[in-house]
Amino acid sequence: MKTKAGLTRFHNCHILREGQIIKEDLWIRDGKIEDPEKVFYVEQLQADVTVDCEGLLIAPGFIDIQINGGWGVDFSYDSENVDEGIKKVSKNLLAHGVTSFCPTMVTSDVEKYHKILPQIKQTDGGQHGATVLGVHLEGPFISLAKKGAHMEEYIKTPEKGLQTIKEVYGSLENVVIITIAPELPGATEAIKDLTDLGIKVALGHSTASLAQGEQAVECGANLITHLFNAMLPFHHRDPGLVGLLASSTKKQVFYGIISDGIHTHPAALRIASRTNPKGLVLVSDAVAAQGLADGNYRIGPQLVTVEGGHAYVTGTKVLCGSTAALDSCVATFKQSLDCSMEYALEAASLHPAIALGIDHRKGKLNFAYDADFVIIHPESLKIKSTWIAGECVYKCDN
Structure with a gap:
């Protein structure tokens, strides 16, 4: 075989x-x-x-567009063994049906970006592991108020647009997605320029209003990072980024959603999928604790506790990503929605492929x-x- x-x-x-x-x-x-x-x-x-x-x-093989690491590997931290770490995770992902993925770096210091990003190459998959489609950069251009588990001291504002972004990240050669809070000064110009470069822009870790979100979509953004998490809760007078699921914009907005049984309530999954079924993209948002037993670990600069299969910032109940692989998310999603097998599988394959613009081949x-x-x-x-x-x-x- x-x-x-x-x-x-x-x-x-x-x-x-x-x-x-x-x-x-x-x-x-x-x-x-x-x-x-x-x-x-x-x-x-x-x-x-x-x-x-x-x-x-x-x-079709699963495509994970947001995964921070796994099996003890943190894509955002270890700048000395990047290639080894990517290979370890990509190999382990094969057992979970993931054939392509976007290694994700969370908010980090400038030095980390400059050291790590050039080392994460777009790579075809095979016996060695899943295909590396390119990097997803989640931060540091995010809202302090919605930072979640991101390190506050590294958060920045893209005040000079693309110029600031290039100064912080260095090379964008291997980057395919950047998550930005659209309400930040300079974000609108950055979204336009990044889109012109062929980089997908996701909106997340944000206090943006619906109007700000719609403006970002008009400027080229086509994704929402982990819907419902690290954004304003739905409000009937201003639904915020959640409102993009049913906004009057004519563009299809895709939204990543974590269906691990804890990040998103089944009712929220049902609301999202019924409001905008074509835009739903299952993501694992898995951290380095994925594949590790319960216990305390140091993941990058943070202490993390794995408990009951979930990862928290040690000493708190603040979630710091998922420990569930994408196949598990698909199964949980299908069970939570009682949806068709076809829809659950396409949410982890066809939908992310369309969101990335690679649905002509994957x-x-x-x-x-x-x-x-x-x-x-x-x-x-x-x-x-x-x-x-x-x-x-x-x-x-x-």
């Missing part, structure tokens, strides 16, 4: 395609999904390898797309195997 070259046929399976689960074979060649009619009638070829999926479900099982997919149990959603570019990169032993 590790074949990559040649023509491979997956049969006795159901596949998720165009919002529907259908009983159909999946054909793979040279890392891409093939059109079987072309293979049969034009090329008149037979499969080199046939994989019996034993009635399991094939879905997030679907359409012909000519990258053969990144998971084979899962159709009821338990347990990951049975993970595939990248048509190669089996993880297989469950039981």
